[in-house]
Amino acid sequence: xxxQQAEISQGRKLSGIWIxxxxxxxxxxxxxxxxxxxxxxxxxxxxxxxxxxxAGKTKVKYRNVDMGLVExxxxxxxxxxxxxxxxxxxxxxxLLREDTRFWVVTARVGLGQISGLGxxxxxxxxxxxxxTDQKKGRRDFVALEKPPLTPADAPGLRLHLxxxxxxxxxxxxSVLFNxxxxxxxxxxxxxxxxxxxxxxxxxDAPYHELVNxxxxxxxxSGVRLSLSAEGFNVETGALDTVLAGGVxxxxxxxVKPGEPVESGAKFRLYESHDQILENPxxxxxxxxxxxxxxxxxxxxxxxxxxxxxPLGHVVRVMVKESVSSNIGLEREGKGDPIxxxxxxxxxxxxxxxxxxxxxxxxRAVAEGIDNGMRASLESGNLLTGAKYxxxxxxxxxxxxxxxxxxDYSTIPTMESGLGQLQYQLSALLDKFNGLPLEDTISxxxxxxxxxxxxxxxxxSILDAQSTQQLPADLAATLDExxxxxSGLAPNSELGQSLSSSLLRLNRTLGNLESLTRSxxxxxxxxxxxxxxxxxxxxxxxx
Amino acid sequence: MPGETxxxxxxxxxxxxxxxxxxxxxxCPRCGAAMxxxxxxxxxxxxxxxITACVLYIPANLYPIMFTDQLGSSEASTILGGVVLLxxxxxxxxxxxxxxxxxxxxxxxxxxxxxxxxxxxxHSPLGPRQRTVMYHVTEFVGKWSMVDVFVVAILAALxxxxxxxxxxxxxxxxxxxxxxIVTMIAAESFDSRLIWDQMEDxxxxxxxS
Numbered sequence: 001x002x003x004q005q006a007e008i009s010q011g012r013k014l015s016g017i018w019i020x021x022x023x024x025x026x027x028x029x030x031x032x033x034x035x036x037x038x039x040x041x042x043x044x045x046x047x048x049x050x051x052x053x054x055a056g057k058t059k060v061k062y063r064n065v066d067m068g069l070v071e072x073x074x075x076x077x078x079x080x081x082x083x084x085x086x087x088x089x090x091x092x093x094x095l096l097r098e099d100t101r102f103w104v105v106t107a108r109v110g111l112g113q114i115s116g117l118g119x120x121x122x123x124x125x126x127x128x129x130x131x132t133d134q135k136k137g138r139r140d141f142v143a144l145e146k147p148p149l150t151p152a153d154a155p156g157l158r159l160h161l162x163x164x165x166x167x168x169x170x171x172x173x174s175v176l177f178n179x180x181x182x183x184x185x186x187x188x189x190x191x192x193x194x195x196x197x198x199x200x201x202x203x204d205a206p207y208h209e210l211v212n213x214x215x216x217x218x219x220x221s222g223v224r225l226s227l228s229a230e231g232f233n234v235e236t237g238a239l240d241t242v243l244a245g246g247v248x249x250x251x252x253x254x255v256k257p258g259e260p261v262e263s264g265a266k267f268r269l270y271e272s273h274d275q276i277l278e279n280p281x282x283x284x285x286x287x288x289x290x291x292x293x294x295x296x297x298x299x300x301x302x303x304x305x306x307x308x309x310p311l312g313h314v315v316r317v318m319v320k321e322s323v324s325s326n327i328g329l330e331r332e333g334k335g336d337p338i339x340x341x342x343x344x345x346x347x348x349x350x351x352x353x354x355x356x357x358x359x360x361x362x363r364a365v366a367e368g369i370d371n372g373m374r375a376s377l378e379s380g381n382l383l384t385g386a387k388y389x390x391x392x393x394x395x396x397x398x399x400x401x402x403x404x405x406x407d408y409s410t411i412p413t414m415e416s417g418l419g420q421l422q423y424q425l426s427a428l429l430d431k432f433n434g435l436p437l438e439d440t441i442s443x444x445x446x447x448x449x450x451x452x453x454x455x456x457x458x459x460s461i462l463d464a465q466s467t468q469q470l471p472a473d474l475a476a477t478l479d480e481x482x483x484x485x486s487g488l489a490p491n492s493e494l495g496q497s498l499s500s501s502l503l504r505l506n507r508t509l510g511n512l513e514s515l516t517r518s519x520x521x522x523x524x525x526x527x528x529x530x531x532x533x534x535x536x537x538x539x540x541x542x
Numbered sequence: 543m544p545g546e547t548x549x550x551x552x553x554x555x556x557x558x559x560x561x562x563x564x565x566x567x568x569x570c571p572r573c574g575a576a577m578x579x580x581x582x583x584x585x586x587x588x589x590x591x592x593i594t595a596c597v598l599y600i601p602a603n604l605y606p607i608m609f610t611d612q613l614g615s616s617e618a619s620t621i622l623g624g625v626v627l628l629x630x631x632x633x634x635x636x637x638x639x640x641x642x643x644x645x646x647x648x649x650x651x652x653x654x655x656x657x658x659x660x661x662x663x664x665h666s667p668l669g670p671r672q673r674t675v676m677y678h679v680t681e682f683v684g685k686w687s688m689v690d691v692f693v694v695a696i697l698a699a700l701x702x703x704x705x706x707x708x709x710x711x712x713x714x715x716x717x718x719x720x721x722x723i724v725t726m727i728a729a730e731s732f733d734s735r736l737i738w739d740q741m742e743d744x745x746x747x748x749x750x751s
Contacts, residue, residue: 015583017731020724021593028597057617121613 040068040088044140045102050082052104052124060086062128067092096138099131103144149186150202157208161199161217163269168221168245175201176220176248182207185247199269201247213258214251214353218270221245252276256352281347284312285358288408289375289389290337293415297387298377304342304389312344314389321406339405342389365411366402374414554579581733588659591728595652595721602718608694611708620714621645644690647683651725654680662736670737681729691719
C-alpha cells in the first residue's frame with residue numbers, strides 16, 4: 001500500500017496577517033508626517049501679567065478663528081514679566097509680521113461699549129492682529145496691554161496730538177466733526193521729556209479727508225460753564241463726550257483750509273474752542289526784543305501789535321537765559337538789556353497760515369528794520385500798568401540791524417510811551433541840575449548882606465534925637481490944624497455968612513429953572529410974550 | 543510526569559467540533575472542517591496583531607480622547623490628562639479605575655502577550671502552568687478595557703445639547719478601541735497549547751536522547 005505522505009515544508013511562510021501591522025504603521029507614519037508637516041511656528045509673547053492666560057487652554061485667535069494654543073506660561077529672566085509660549089497653526093505663519101500685535105481679550109465694560117462678553121464663559125483668549133509690514137519671520141512679540149481700538153489695516157488716518165495740560169480726554173473717546181463721530185482716541189500718554197500729553201487719534205475713512213493742515217483739534221469734554229455780562233453760557237457736546245470726554249476738530253472761521261495731511265501728522269490739542277478762536281494759527285516765528293528799560297507790566301500773552309494790528313504775543317521774559325548765558329550783551333554802564341521773547345504769527349495779518357508766510361514775515365521784518373522799524377513798549381492800560389509791544393517805524397531811529405540772541409533773531413527796540421516820557425522828565429531834571437544855582441545863591445547871599453547893612457543904617461537914623469522928636473511936632477501941628485478948622489464951624493461968623501450965601505444961590509437957581517422950562521416949551525419966549533390962556537368962565541347952560 | 547497528549551498520539555482536535563481525529567486526515571470526519579494539529583500561523587498572527595496594537599497605542603495616549611465644546615470653547619482631554627484631572631479633583635477611586643482599565647490593563651496585556659510569544663519556543667523561568675494562567679487572565683481581563691471607549695461613546699451620544707454642551711469623541715477613542723480589539727484578537731489567535739508543546743518537545747528530546 002502506497003500512502004502519499006504530505007510534504008511538510010519546514011520554511012516559515014509569511015502570514016497575510018502582517019498586512020494589518022504594516023497598515024497600522026503606515027497610517028501612524030502618515031499621521032506623524034502630517035503633524036510634522038502642518039506643525040506651525042512657536043512664538044513667545046511677553047505679557048505684563050498672566051491674567052487670563054493658562055497653559056494648554058488659552059487660545060490664540062485671528063478673526064475668531066483658532067490659530068494656536070498657549071503651551072507654557074512662565075516668568076521671564078528678570079522675574080518682571082510673563083512669557084507665554086504659543087504654538088501656532090501653520091496657517092498663522094504668514095500672519096507673523098514684524099508689526100504683528102497680540103493682546104488678551106477679556107470682557108471689558110466701557111462707557112461707550114461692552115466687548116468680549118463671550119470670554120466671560122469661555123475664558124480669555126489672545127487676539128492676533130497681523131501688521132502691514134512685509135517683513136516676516138518674527139518669533140518673539142510683546143503683547144499690548146489694551147486691545148488696540150483700530151485694526152492695523154483699517155482705512156483712515158492716524159494723527160498725533162499734544163497738549164500742555166492733561167484734559168479729560170482718554171483712550172477710547174470719540175473724535176467729533178461738527179458733532180458727528182468720525183474717529184476715536186487710541187491712546188494717551190505723558191511725555192516727561194517734553195512735559196506734554198500725547199494722544200494718538202484715528203480718523204476713519206472716508207472722514208479722514210476732512211483733516212487738512214488748517215484744522216484745529218480741541219477738547220469738548222464735559223460741560224463748560226461760563227458766566228458773563230450776557231448771562232450763563234452752558235456748552236456741552238454729545239452725551240458720551242459729556243460723560244467720557246472727546247475731541248472735536250474743525251477749521252477756524254478765518255483760517256483757510258490747508259493741504260491734506262499724511263498719517264502721523266502732528267497737531268496741537270487746544271483746551272477749548274474759545275482758545276482756538278484766540279489762537280487760530282499754526283505757523284509763527286519767535287523774535288527776541290532786548291529792552292533797555294523797565295519791563296514792568298509786560299506779561300506773558302501781552303499783545304504784540306504792528307500799528308495797532310495784533311501780530312503776536314509775548315511768550316515770556318528770558319531772564320534766566322540772560323543771566324545764565326552771560327553772552328556778552330553787557331554794555332558800558334548801562335547794564336544788561338532784558339530779553340523778551342515774542343511770537344509773531346503771519347496768519348493774524350490775513351496772510352495764509354503756512355511756512356511760506358512765516359518766511360515772508362521774516363524777510364519783511366529784516367527789511368523793515370533797515371527802514372526804521374523798531375519795537376517799543378506801550379502802556380495798554382494805565383490803571384493796571386499792563387503793557388504791550390508795539391512795532392512801528394520811527395523816524396530818526398538810530399542805525400540798528402537785526403541781531404541774534406541765543407538762537408533767536410532780535411528786533412531793535414526804542415524807548416517810547418511812558419518810558420519816553422520818563423526819559424524826557426529825567427532829561428528835564430538833568431537840565432535843572434545843569435543850571436548855575438551855586439552862583440545865583442552866592443549872589444543872593446551878597447544882596448542880603450548889603451540889605452542888612454542898609455537896615456542897620458536905617459536903624460541908626462531911627463534912633464537919632466531928631467527922629468525921636470518927630471511925633472511931638474506932629475501933634476502940635478495937628479492941634480493948629482484943628483484950630484483952623486474950628487473957625488469954619490456953623491456957629492461962627494464965617495459959617496453963617498457962608499450959609500446965607502448958599503441960600504441965595506439956591507433961590508437963584510430955582511428961578512433959572514422956571515426960565516429954562518418956559519424956554520423949553522416956547523423957545524421964543526424971551527422975545528415973544530407967551531399967550532396966556534384965559535381963565536375959564538363958568539357958563540350957564542339952558 | 544505529564545500524561546499523554548493528543549499530539550503525541552498523532553491525533554488532532556477539530557477546531558469547530560473538537561472531535562479528535564488522526565492527524566493524517568485533512569478533514570474532520572464529523573463536520574468536514576479543515577484539520578490542523580495547532581492553530582495555523584498562531585505566533586505570526588499574534589505577533590502581527592500585537593505590533594498593530596502597539597502602533598495604535600501611541601495615538602491613543604497622545605491624542606485627545608474626548609472634546610468638550612462648552613459654549614463655544616472647545617476643551618480636549620486625553621486619557622492620562624483625564625486621570626490627572628480626576629486626581630486633582632479628588633476623585634481618586636474613579637481615577638484609579640480609569641488608570642487601571644485604560645492604561646495599565648492594555649499595557650500589561652501587550653507586555654504579557656509579547657512575553658508569551660517570545661517564550662513559546664524558548665526556556666522560560668516561568669513554568670508552562672504559570673504562563674497558562676497568565677494567558678487566561680489576559681484573555682479574561684482584556685474586554686474590560688473597553689470601559690473607557692464605552693464611556694466616551696455613550697457621552698458623545700447622550701450629551702448633545704446644541705451649542706450649550708457637546709461632547710465629541712477624539713481620534714484617541716478610535717485608536718484605543720483599536721488597541722483593545724486588536725489585542726483581544728491577538729489573544730484569541732494565540733494557541734495556548736504551544737506553551738505545553740515546548741515541554742513535550744523537551745520531554746521527547748530527553749526521552750530520545
